[in-house]
Amino acid sequence: MARKGEMQRQGWTFRLGWGLLLALAVQALAASDLWPERSRAVLVLAGEFQVPVEQAEGERALTLALDPQEVFDARGETIRPAWLGFLRGLASQFQPGSGFRLVITGYGDRPAKGYNPVLLGKRVRALQTFLAENGLAMTWSRAEVREGDAYEGPAEMLDEACCGKVITLKLVVS
Numbered sequence: 001m002a003r004k005g006e007m008q009r010q011g012w013t014f015r016l017g018w019g020l021l022l023a024l025a026v027q028a029l030a031a032s033d034l035w036p037e038r039s040r041a042v043l044v045l046a047g048e049f050q051v052p053v054e055q056a057e058g059e060r061a062l063t064l065a066l067d068p069q070e071v072f073d074a075r076g077e078t079i080r081p082a083w084l085g086f087l088r089g090l091a092s093q094f095q096p097g098s099g100f101r102l103v104i105t106g107y108g109d110r111p112a113k114g115y116n117p118v119l120l121g122k123r124v125r126a127l128q129t130f131l132a133e134n135g136l137a138m139t140w141s142r143a144e145v146r147e148g149d150a151y152e153g154p155a156e157m158l159d160e161a162c163c164g165k166v167i168t169l170k171l172v173v174s
Helices: 004-048 081-093 117-133 155-163
Strands: 053-055 061-066 100-107 141-146 166-173
Touching: 004 053, 004 061, 004 081, 004 166, 081 117, 100 117, 100 155, 117 141, 117 166, 155 166
Parallel strands: 100 141
Antiparallel strands: 053 061, 061 166, 100 166
């Protein structure tokens, strides 16, 4: 037999759990309502910077493919000033708590031939850090490096995926 205090705690947990589920549902609904507007803004931004974009059918997601040699300076670790505006614009569209998440993926085959896998990892992390510093919390993004065969992004960058020459930014309604 449960005591009065235990029943109250269980009831509180139950109500808190439903409150959390309701909050997540409202957040997902808000994200889905904002998706058309936000995706259009990202497509315009990508067009201005001539960034290849793929819009997934059946899911609310955009995948942008960046050429690290264009985005990063000659040393390869610092984002070129010309690309700072693009990344700030991207971060402003998807603020934490808006129901969106970002997956940053660098692609390259192992063993590495013709590229530096450590540098690729640093570039992926640099993008994540810059976006976090400009409003997109680290908890709302994920950074990873994958094999070229696992490439998911715009078709025109497929040949570059095995060589460490493409980093994708996938924006998804979560």
